[in-house]
Amino acid sequence: GESVGLHLPTLSVQEGDNSIINCAYSNSASDYFIWYKQESGKGPQFIIDIRSNMDKRQGQRVTVLLNKTVKHLSLQIAATQPGDSAVYFCAEKLLAYTQKLVFGQGTRLTINP
Amino acid sequence: GAVVSQHPSWVICKSGTSVKIECRSLDFQATTMFWYRQFPKQSLMLMATSNEGSKATYEQGVEKDKFLINHASLTLSTLTVTSAHPEDSSFYICSASTSATGANVLTFGAGSRLTVL
Numbered sequence: 001g002e003s004v005g006l007h008l009p010t011l012s013v014q015e016g017d018n019s020i021i022n023c024a025y026s027n028s029a030s031d032y033f034i035w036y037k038q039e040s041g042k043g044p045q046f047i048i049d050i051r052s053n054m055d056k057r058q059g060q061r062v063t064v065l066l067n068k069t070v071k072h073l074s075l076q077i078a079a080t081q082p083g084d085s086a087v088y089f090c091a092e093k094l095l096a097y098t099q100k101l102v103f104g105q106g107t108r109l110t111i112n113p
Numbered sequence: 114g115a116v117v118s119q120h121p122s123w124v125i126c127k128s129g130t131s132v133k134i135e136c137r138s139l140d141f142q143a144t145t146m147f148w149y150r151q152f153p154k155q156s157l158m159l160m161a162t163s164n165e166g167s168k169a170t171y172e173q174g175v176e177k178d179k180f181l182i183n184h185a186s187l188t189l190s191t192l193t194v195t196s197a198h199p200e201d202s203s204f205y206i207c208s209a210s211t212s213a214t215g216a217n218v219l220t221f222g223a224g225s226r227l228t229v230l
Contacts, residue, residue, distance in 0.1 A: 008154050034218075043119075043206050043221035044157070089156060099145065099210040099219055103157040 008087060010108045019080050023073040023090035023104045030092040034101065035064060035075045037086045044089060047075070077109075085111045115141050117209045119222035126197055127230055133193045134225045136207035142187035143209035147219070148180075151204040163190040163207075197229045 013019045025033065031052040036044035050057045050064045050073075057064050063076040073090050087108045091101040116139040126132050136146055144165050149157040161182055162170040169182035181193040190209075194201050204226050208219040 036221075041224070041226070043117075043208075043223045045221070046218055049218070098162075100147065100159065100162060101208075101219065102159065103149075106156050 008106050008108045010110065012110045012112055013080055014112050015082060016079055019077045019084070019109060021075045021077075021088050021107045021109065023075075023107075025071050025073055025090065025092045025104065026102070027092060027094050028068070028071060030094055032093040033064070033066060033073055034091045034093075035062075035073075036089045036091060036103075037084075038089060038106075039086045047088075080109075080111050082111050082113065085109060115209070115220040117143075117207065117220045117222040119205075119207055119225045121225055122223060123226040123228070125228045125230065128198050129196055131193055131195045132197055132227060133191055134205055134207075134227070136190045136192070136209070136222055138188045138209045138220075141209075143190075144187065145210040146184060146190040147208045147210070148182060148190070148192050149206045149208070151206060151224075153204075157206060160192075165190075194227065197227070199229045202227055202229045 034049040035047040037047050038044045048059045048062050048064050050066050055066050061078045065074045077084055087106045089106045090104040093101055118137045118139055120135045124132055146163040148160045150160050151157045159172050160175045163182045163184040165184045165187050171177045179195055184190040204224050206221055206224040208221045210219050
């Protein structure tokens with residue numbers, strides 16, 4: 001279903017530590033998932049994606065894990081840097097023949113020096 | 114890489130006036146564009162799917178006569194907020210889709226912040 005949020009969950013981590021951001025998605029038939037990073041006043045920026053036939057995908061300093069059994073997605077960011085401070089959204093593609101995305105609630109990540 | 118440009122980046126208007134926001138794909142052709150609205154500290158909510166050369170498809174609860182969408186060319190979609198009211202104040206973001214950007218990767222614009230007085 002559509003995401004409706006009254007506030008954003010927040011996560012604070014120390015610079016250099018690893019962070020894990022979690023997301024619960026809505027539709028068990030969704031076949032594609034994306035993590036986006038949004039800095040203040042800007043549009044979403046693609047981080048990493050994963051298809052439903054995979055359970056893990058790694059990028060540069062980021063790893064996405066998919067657990068279809070419980071409809072859960074996570075984004076792991078290694079060795080966090082100040083520039084990682086942003087709001088992170090997961091998004092799911094509900095239909096195979098469209099690129100229409102539904103966004104999750106979002107998590108604000110703050111990196112403490 | 115693929116770039117999507119929105120204009121204006123911010124706009125302030127009086128209640129009752131109409132405002133047009135443009136979304137352009139700068140270096141690729143976009144057969145489909147999507148318009149999202151984002152209220153402060155909330156997620157992106159899909160408003161409509163804009164298809165080049167045909168009518169837009171609106172999400173449930175979005176008034177098509179209030180939010181007019183035109184996708185007259187493969188590089189431009191416009192969103193017009195008609196008779197704007199303060200509750201329409203929001204961050205409007207578009208994204209563009211084409212096989213040239215990758216099968217499943219949408220490119221987002223930087224957003225347009227609308228403030229209705």
